[in-house]
Amino acid sequence: MKFSVWKMFGAAIALGAAATMASAQGGPPGGMPVAGSLEVGVIEMQMQEIPRIVTAPGRAVAFQNVEVRPRVGGVVEEILYTPGQLLEVGDPLFRIDDSSYLATVATARANLATAEANFPVKQAAYDRAEQLAGRGYTEAEVEVARASLAEAKAALDANKAALEYAETELSWATLTSPIDGRADVSTVSVGDLVTAGQTDALTSIVTSDPIYVDMMEASARILSFRKGISEGTLTQNDVLEATLTLENGDVFRGTGKLVTPGNNVSTSTGTVTIRFTFDNPDHIILPGMFVRGEIVLGTMQAYLVPQRAATRGNSGKLTAYVIGEDGKAEQVTLEDDGTYQNAWIVREGLSEGDQLIVDGLLSLSAGQAVTPVAVTINEDGVALDADTTAVEE
Incomplete structure (x- = not known):
């Protein structure tokens, strides 16, 4: 206890001496340190080619989905498949009592046999009548024989x-x-x-390899993409591909190919359905499953601004700080065009070589003198000293 009192007394004497010295040197009253510039971490802005990736919600749709219904009536005598098994075209599913249909076939065959036996007789009668026309057969008799032959031919065809x-x-x-x-x-x-x-269907059969995925994109964003392509700010890929993230967060292996870009806008949601097809050999994606898709539209020239370095105000605009020519923090407004990894894609509001402040933002305000320290941003969005990173590498 005595030690603590003497220690506090010594600290008070030291503070008093420091204050006296500061006053003697012309420092601020009360012994406060002279205000200096704030040390901040910066990265240099450089225009670069960035993939334009769109993230959109999606839902899996069966490549084929058939409901099996009977085309004839009867009693189900046998179920010939196991639920859940993979089937090929022509594999049997159900057998219906076919007694009445066998009888119908037998009757049809008998009728056909009668017609086949009658046809040559009518043919011979007509041939004889035609040969003897005017020599024992009148023209009327020949016509009757011709009509009988036609009836026999029709009966034969009908029974077939x-x-x-x-x-x-x-x-x-x-x-x-x-x-x-x-x-x-x-x-x-x-x-x-x-x-x-x-x-009512007897069962249904679903083809899930390959499988469709319908992704929904706002029509306003599609107009923005088309405008970028027409103005030359977005270079479109020759083939549009997509990747998927499943409901549990796993990234689905494989890429999807565009089937149709969609031709109609939903009047209720204002979105366009874009359909892709994915190979699904392990049947991981099931019809009806919700997924998140990323579509690579093309590439564009822009700046990448780490998300930690910019904030979005009430107006919806992004703001960030750069170091001005006078060495002080200067607030700038950015025009963003989506995100890439952990950064905003920015095409307006920055210039080549600008020093963007990415660290030390909590106590920063516009017009404040700053001392820049070069840093880098890792994959997790954490600022690291550039010199330290270079040494570690």
Whole structure:
């Protein structure tokens, strides 16, 4: 306790001596230090080519999605697939009782056989009547023979068609997969009665490799992009590609190719749907899944301003500080055009070689004298001393 009192007493004497010395040297009253410039971290602005990347919400859509319905009626006798399995075109799904269709086929074949047997008889009768026309056969009899032959030919064709349709209906009794894809759970059981063209589907099949992803972009931004292309400030890529970030934050492996840029603007959201297709061999992306897409539109010449160095005011404009010609902090207004990594893309408000203040901003104000220290910004947006970084590297 005694030590603490004497220590405080000694500190008071030292402060008094310092104040007396400062007054003797013409310093400010009260012994306060002379106000100096604020040390700030800066980076030099350089125009560079920057990828123009647009981030847009998206939703996965099945490449193909088929609801399987019966084309003939009957009782379901067998379910021939396992839910969730991958199917190929033609794989059997359901078998409907085909007794009545087999009988129809048999009847059609019998009718066709009768027509085939009758046709040569009518043909021979007509040939004989035509050869003996005027020599025992009148013209009327020849016409009757010709009409009988035409009826026989029509009956033959009709019975052929009836047999083909009966065999087709018989084939419909076994429902097969019309596409490659994964089958859903059956909505019917063995013994259920189904009807031709019923509203309720027996099951559905989805193709998810490849898979579509519909991304929504505001029509106003699309107009801005087109304006940039027409004015030459944005160089468009020959092929538009996209990458995806999944709901859990994982980046999906692979890039998507543009299918259609969209032709209509939604009247409710003011967005345009842009469709991409992605290879999905592991079926990681499922139809209906929400994703975040990044579309690489092209490249542009601009400055990259670290997000920590600029703030957005009530007017919506970005403001930042640069070092003016007098060595003091000068506030500038920036025109931004989106972001790239951890930086704002800025095309107006800065000049080549400007020293942008990126560190020491908390106590900084316009017109304040500053001492610049060159720094670098790492991937996490942290300012590091440039000399220290160079030594470490």
